[in-house]
Amino acid sequence: MTAEIAIMSRTAVVLAADSATTVTTWKNGELEKRYFKGANKLYELSRRGPVGLMIFGSASLQTVPWELYIKSFRDDLGVEQFDKLQTYSEKFFDFVQHNDKLFSKESKKDALLRLLGGASYRLQNIIAAHVGESDVEHLKSTAPHEIDAALTQAEIDVENLILPDLVTEADIANAVSETAADLEAVAIQSIDIFVQDPDRAHLVPRFVAALIKLAVKQFLEYASLTGVVIAGYGKEEYFPILEVYDCYGFLGDRLIVKKNEDDSKTMDASSPAVIQPFATTHMIDTFRMGVSPDVFGAVYDSSRMALSEMGTRVMNECGAQNPLSQQQLEEIIAETRDSHADQWYEQIRNQHVFPLSNIINSLPLPDMAGLARSLIELESLKERVTRPSESVSGPIDVAVISKHDGFVWIDRKHYFKPELNPRFFKRAE
Incomplete structure (x- = not known):
C-alpha cells in the first residue's frame, strides 16, 4: 500500500509520498507479507526541466524496478527539455518500451x-x-x-x-x-x-x-498495475500540469499504458487549486470533503432503504385504493434520494471543497509543502492505529516544483549519512 498526494496551485505543484513497501511471498503454502519503510516513490525526472514523477502500486515493471527506468531515463535525457509536459511522458514511456538493456x-x-x-x-x-x-x-x-x-x-x-x-x-x-x-x-x-x-x-x-x-x-x-504520476511544466507552459497513467506492463513487445483522464489535471489562470490523493486516500478525502466517502456511501444506501420502507408504510397506513407499483415507487425513491444527495454534496462543496481550494491558491510554497506532508502523516496515523500492517508509513518525501525554481526537495530521505558522503553530492552536481 501507499499514500501519495499532489497539491497544485497556480504557482506550483507539491508532490509527497510515504516510504512503505509490501513484499509478498509464499511460505509453506501460505501468503506471507513483510513491510519495509525505505522505498523511494518520488523522483526528479529531469535534471534541467521542472518535472517530477511518483509511482504507486507495483514497485517494479515485470521484475525490473521502476527506479532503474526512471534514473536511466533521466541520465539519457541529459539537458534536453521539451515544450510540453506531455512530451516528457511520451518520451519516458517510449524509453521504457524500447530499452532492451533493462528488459530484453x-x-x-x-x-x-x-x-x-x-x-x-x-x-x-x-x-x-x-x-x-x-x-x-x-x-x-x-x-x-x-x-x-x-x-x-x-x-x-x-x-x-x-x-x-x-x-x-x-x-x-x-x-x-x-x-x-x-x-x-x-x-x-x-x-x-x-x-x-x-x-x-x-x-x-x-x-x-x-x-x-x-x-x-x-x-x-491480472497484470501488476503501476500508477505513474508525472507533474510539472514544459518550457512553453506557465501553469503546472498533472498527468496520471495506469501502466499494466509488457504484453509481448508492447507496453500497455493508458492516461487516467479523471485524475489528470491542468491549471490555468482561473482554475481552482487541486488536492489529488493516490492509492490509500481515506483520510485525505475526509479532510478535503469534511466527511468520509464510505460514510457518504452508507448514508446514500440507508436513505434508499428508509425511503422505501416509508413509501410502503404510507400506502399501507392510508389504505390506498390504487397503490403505486413497486417500479413506480422505486422511481420516486431514486429521484428523491438523488435530490437529497445533490443538496448534501452541494453543502460539502460550498463549505469544504471550494474554501480549501481558494486558500491553497493563496498559500506560500512552504505552507503548501507542509500541508502535503501533514496529509500523508494523517493517512499514516489512521493506518497505524486501525490496522496491524502499517502499510502507509516511514519517512515522507516532499518536493515542490515551480516554473522558475524547478524541482526542489523539501524533505528527502537517504539510505546513507549525507555528511559522510560529500562526493555523492559532487557527482550529482
Missing part, C-alpha cells in the same frame, strides 16, 4: 510465457466446469471425447470474452507467433490435463490457441 526481448518473451502459465489453470477450470467437475484433478479420469466436447465449449466462452480497449487482435496474433510452438512442445509434460495421457495429444493445438486468447483478453485483470 528474451525477458519479454519469458514474461509472456509466465502470463500464459497463469492462464493455463483458469482455462482448465473452465473445461472442468463444462465436464461437471469442480476440480482440475478430476479431469485425469475423464474420457478424451468428454474433454474434447468441454474444450469446444471453453473455446466458445473464450471467443465471447470482450477484448479490452487497450488490447488488440494484433496482440493475440503476436502472442501466437511468439509462444504457440513452445507451448505445444511442452504441453504434454507441463499441463495437467495432458500429462501422461497421449490420447489427448491431438487437442493440444486447440488448447494452446484458446489459452493464448484467454490470457491476452484477461491481461488487464
